[in-house]
Amino acid sequence: MSDMESKDQLSTRGDNAIEIKEVEGLSQGQIVLRRFLRHKGAMGGLGVLALIALFAFSAMGIGPIPGWWQYHDPNRTHPMENNGAPTVTLPEWLGGPGFSLGNHPFGQDNIGLDNFAQVMSGVKTSLLVMVILGLTALVVGVTIGSLAGYFRGRLDLWLMRLTDLFIVLPVIVVGAVLGRLLSIAGDKFGWPREATEFIWANMPVLLALALGLILWPTMARLVRGEFLTLREQEFVDSARVSGASNWRIITKHILPNAVGVVIVNVTLLMSQAVVLETALSFLGFGISPPNVSLGNLISVNQGAFATRPWLFWWPGLFIILIALSVNFIGDGLRDAYDPRTKRIPSQRELEKATRRAAAKIAVSKEVEQ
Amino acid sequence: MIRFLARRFALALGTLFVLSVVVHLMVDTAADPLDDLRTSTAPNKEVLIASRVAMLQLDAPWITRYWNWLHSFIQGDFGIAWRSQQKVSDLMVGAVSTSVSLILFATLLALLLGITVGIVSALRQYTTFDYSITFVSFMLYSLPVFWVAVLLKQFLAIGLNDFLADPGVNWLFVIAVAVVSGLFWAGALGGRARRKLVVFGTAAAVTLATLLLIVWSGWLDSPQIGPLGLGVLGAGTALAVTLAFAGLSNRRALYSALATAAVGLALYYPLMYLFYYYVVDWPLLFGLLALAIACGCGVGWLFGGTDRGVSMRGGAIVAAVMAALTFVDRVMQVYPMYYRSNAIHGRPIATIGAETPNLGGDFWVQCLDRFTHILLPTIALVLISFASYTRYQRGAMLEVLSKDYIRTARAKGLSERVVIVRHALRNALMPLAAVIPVDLVAMIGGAVMTETIFGWAGMGKLFIDSLRQSEVAPIMAYVMITGAVAIIANLAADFFYALLDPRIRVNA
Numbered sequence: 001m002s003d004m005e006s007k008d009q010l011s012t013r014g015d016n017a018i019e020i021k022e023v024e025g026l027s028q029g030q031i032v033l034r035r036f037l038r039h040k041g042a043m044g045g046l047g048v049l050a051l052i053a054l055f056a057f058s059a060m061g062i063g064p065i066p067g068w069w070q071y072h073d074p075n076r077t078h079p080m081e082n083n084g085a086p087t088v089t090l091p092e093w094l095g096g097p098g099f100s101l102g103n104h105p106f107g108q109d110n111i112g113l114d115n116f117a118q119v120m121s122g123v124k125t126s127l128l129v130m131v132i133l134g135l136t137a138l139v140v141g142v143t144i145g146s147l148a149g150y151f152r153g154r155l156d157l158w159l160m161r162l163t164d165l166f167i168v169l170p171v172i173v174v175g176a177v178l179g180r181l182l183s184i185a186g187d188k189f190g191w192p193r194e195a196t197e198f199i200w201a202n203m204p205v206l207l208a209l210a211l212g213l214i215l216w217p218t219m220a221r222l223v224r225g226e227f228l229t230l231r232e233q234e235f236v237d238s239a240r241v242s243g244a245s246n247w248r249i250i251t252k253h254i255l256p257n258a259v260g261v262v263i264v265n266v267t268l269l270m271s272q273a274v275v276l277e278t279a280l281s282f283l284g285f286g287i288s289p290p291n292v293s294l295g296n297l298i299s300v301n302q303g304a305f306a307t308r309p310w311l312f313w314w315p316g317l318f319i320i321l322i323a324l325s326v327n328f329i330g331d332g333l334r335d336a337y338d339p340r341t342k343r344i345p346s347q348r349e350l351e352k353a354t355r356r357a358a359a360k361i362a363v364s365k366e367v368e369q
Numbered sequence: 370m371i372r373f374l375a376r377r378f379a380l381a382l383g384t385l386f387v388l389s390v391v392v393h394l395m396v397d398t399a400a401d402p403l404d405d406l407r408t409s410t411a412p413n414k415e416v417l418i419a420s421r422v423a424m425l426q427l428d429a430p431w432i433t434r435y436w437n438w439l440h441s442f443i444q445g446d447f448g449i450a451w452r453s454q455q456k457v458s459d460l461m462v463g464a465v466s467t468s469v470s471l472i473l474f475a476t477l478l479a480l481l482l483g484i485t486v487g488i489v490s491a492l493r494q495y496t497t498f499d500y501s502i503t504f505v506s507f508m509l510y511s512l513p514v515f516w517v518a519v520l521l522k523q524f525l526a527i528g529l530n531d532f533l534a535d536p537g538v539n540w541l542f543v544i545a546v547a548v549v550s551g552l553f554w555a556g557a558l559g560g561r562a563r564r565k566l567v568v569f570g571t572a573a574a575v576t577l578a579t580l581l582l583i584v585w586s587g588w589l590d591s592p593q594i595g596p597l598g599l600g601v602l603g604a605g606t607a608l609a610v611t612l613a614f615a616g617l618s619n620r621r622a623l624y625s626a627l628a629t630a631a632v633g634l635a636l637y638y639p640l641m642y643l644f645y646y647y648v649v650d651w652p653l654l655f656g657l658l659a660l661a662i663a664c665g666c667g668v669g670w671l672f673g674g675t676d677r678g679v680s681m682r683g684g685a686i687v688a689a690v691m692a693a694l695t696f697v698d699r700v701m702q703v704y705p706m707y708y709r710s711n712a713i714h715g716r717p718i719a720t721i722g723a724e725t726p727n728l729g730g731d732f733w734v735q736c737l738d739r740f741t742h743i744l745l746p747t748i749a750l751v752l753i754s755f756a757s758y759t760r761y762q763r764g765a766m767l768e769v770l771s772k773d774y775i776r777t778a779r780a781k782g783l784s785e786r787v788v789i790v791r792h793a794l795r796n797a798l799m800p801l802a803a804v805i806p807v808d809l810v811a812m813i814g815g816a817v818m819t820e821t822i823f824g825w826a827g828m829g830k831l832f833i834d835s836l837r838q839s840e841v842a843p844i845m846a847y848v849m850i851t852g853a854v855a856i857i858a859n860l861a862a863d864f865f866y867a868l869l870d871p872r873i874r875v876n877a
Contacts, residue, residue, distance in 0.1 A: 041504075041507075161380070161383075161384065164384055165384055165387055165388055165391070167855075168384065168388060168851075168852045168855045168856060169388070169392075169848065169851065169852060169855070170817070170851070172817050172818070173817070173832060173847075173848070173851075174395075176817075176832075176833065176836055177392075177395050177396055177399050177836065177844075178395070178399075180399045180836055181395065181398055181399035184399065184401045184404070185398075187401065187404070187407070188401045188403075188404075271511065275511070275513050278513050278515075279513060279514070279515055279818055282513075282515045282818075283817075283818070283821065283833060284837075285836070295513070295515070298515065298516060298519065299515075302519045302523070305519065305523040305524075306523065312519065312520075312523075316513070316516045316520075319511075319513050319516065320508075320511050320512060320513075320516075323510075323511035323512075323513075324507060324508060324511040327507050327510060327511055328507060331507070
């Protein structure tokens with residue numbers, strides 16, 4: 001085996017060759033899943049998000065099931081302890097007196113509310129809003145986008161004009177009006193007390209639904225674009241020739257092919273949703289007491305920054321962690337669904353491979369001699 | 370083309386009309402003008418309620434109120450904000466100018482920084498630098514603007530004011546900044562390990578020395594650029610501009626950039642005399658800027674050669690930078706006076722409002738005052754929008770770099786600089802034509818959160834306040850102006866894009 005030949009052998013294992021060998025015998029879904037699992041940022045984001053959700057829901061409980069934290073009601077006042085400062089202590093290996101949560105690990109505000117219970121309830125609210133908003137926008141956006149893209153013509157024209165209408169105004173403006181509408185409707189129209197109480201008790205859900213109804217246009221546009229290309233493909237024609245109904249073609253043949261765009265967009269919408277909800281609550285047009293929202297917590301406590309900074313740090317930290325995790329997951333999904341993504345080995349991996357190949361060549365030469 | 374524009378225009382008018390109906394219905398329902406009276410304890414509560422109902426026609430059906438609004442709107446009357454009894458058109462004029470002055474600068478700065486960093490990040494794809502920029506931009510992208518704004522107000526402003534009152538070296542901070550700057554430049558310039566090490570060392574040392582010099586020399590008490598600083602910065606700009614756009618081997622471009630810098634330096638003292646003897650205002654300054662750019666072009670033209678355009682462009686950029694530096698220097702000169710002024714109390718960095726009330730002083734003091742007020746909101750806005758521009762530009766640049774014509778350009782032996790600046794950069798900037806007009810709309814609409822927190826009486830704050838006060842007329846004016854500008858901007862974006870990219874059919 002000459003030197004020339006071994007070099008040739010190396011070069012035929014070009015980037016495409018590696019790629020093809022790697023995905024041999026795998027379905028499209030498996031390839032995407034594998035790419036996603038390999039994305040370090042996305043996996044980190046997924047881990048952090050899961051931990052936060054587990055922590056918050058187990059601490060404060062779900063519905064009737066109580067959580068492990070001693071105070072179930074975030075709006076109960078407690079006698080002031082430690083002057084309101086956080087009672088959580090560092091473990092010994094970090095130079096503290098040993099790890100313990102204490103009665104108020106995140107401190108207390110000026111009327112003695114437990115900040116830990118408040119922040120955890122806020123995290124629960126944020127996650128709830130995020131999921132409901134994402135689902136609402138998903139359903140509305142996909143429906144409108146697929147109808148417009150599949151049927152085209154007049155229906156498309158009108159649906160897209162509707163979409164334009166929603167895109168013209170900044171989301172925060174429409175959101176503020178809707179939030180205010182929810183919070184005053186009971187008083188203004190003199191609705192019975194049960195109706196008003198129902199609105200207040202379910203404010204996060206209602207707000208998420210309302211916001212979902214204004215955040216769908218980007219989704220609708222993207223889905224329409226996908227449908228316009230996909231409906232011209234041969235497999236759609238063959239389905240139509242074999243007598244499939246429009247409903248079947250849309251749901252069974254086209255939608256599964258557009259799922260990448262949909263999933264990526266929903267994830268990005270969700271990260272937008274977290275920040276939007278907290279911003280509206282900060283302004284006072286979103287979720288207000290007795291419901292707890294992270295944005296509302298920051299708004300209430302911004303004046304106390306100089307004396308009790310922990311009331312400001314904890315809610316902010318959780319907003320950022322949630323939004324950042326969701327953004328990373330979205331990035332990972334986008335890379336996973338993008339057929340152009342290539343896994344580029346790092347410089348160190350390349351050097352290692354070169355060394356291994358060189359050693360192999362040297363060995364084979366020795367054997368020949 | 371005309372038919373296309375006419376059709377789009379008619380559609381836009383229709384959209385605007387439907388928008389007005391929907392928003393009026395929504396806002397009218399969400400407004401509760403009686404909320405303060407309902408809980409009031411006044412003895413004549415019923416009379417007050419009845420009079421307000423009559424004033425705002427609350428007993429009439431919604432369509433009547435909408436019809437009245439539409440009727441006066443078509444005649445160009447925005448109505449009045451009923452609680453303050455001010456004309457909405459008067460409120461709007463002030464609010465629009467405040468919003469534009471706040472957001473224009475922030476948007477331009479974010480664009481410049483975001484695009485540059487995005488391009489460099491794309492050129493260094495899959496390096497540690499690229500990953501760090503990606504992480505930082507995701508981080509900034511996830512930051513809630515209200516959190517950042519409160520943080521800046523409560524943390525940075527107080528710290529900065531304390532520091533300015535008693536400047537001293539905080540070693541931890543200074544060394545951290547030097548290391549970060551070193552890492553940034555080493556990552557951005559790239560190359561082999563040895564070169565990276567040299568770049569890191571140089572950048573860190575220069576940063577460290579500059580910071581120490583600024584603190585120890587007492588520069589902070591009476592900051593100025595001066596002829597010396599102007600000369601150094603001008604020569605540096607000339608070199609950098611030539612290096613990026615023409616290459617140092619293009620001697621004519623290099624000499625024209627340097628000559629422009631020299632002309633700018635020579636004009637320093639004459640300009641200072643001019644500013645001293647004449648009352649300066651914005652039109653004069655913008656006239657001078659235009660003149661400077663024309664001079665820069667002229668110098669480039671005089672150096673001539675086969676590639677005049679390149680020299681002229683370089684000269685113009687250097688001239689603009691020199692003009693801006695001279696302006697900054699003149700504003701800096703009033704700082705000691707401003708700092709000692711009674712209205713400031715030795716706390717120059719402001720956290721609220723757009724200007725110090727009853728400050729007095731000449732044009733330059735007013736300029737400095739505007740600057741100290743705009744600093745924090747600008748930082749908040751730039752931090753947030755920088756992230757999306759970086760991501761966007763990185764994506765666009767990577768897309769272009771994978772194109773066949775880039776491979777062709779490399780294959781025919783062009784230098785890497787020419788490939789990147791002439792072939793890749795121009796095409797990678799094209800998608801911005803679709804983004805910038807839409808972002809400028811956000812400027813008219815105002816930054817709702819930032820304005821509310823920093824107390825700038827712009828469009829966003831006007832909207833929020835009116836919503837709180839249940840005043841329908843200002844909200845409708847806000848919605849109509851923002852909506853109209855948004856539609857025009859989208860139209861402009863489509864138009865520019867079609868103009869720049871011949872592959873797009875306009876009449877489709």
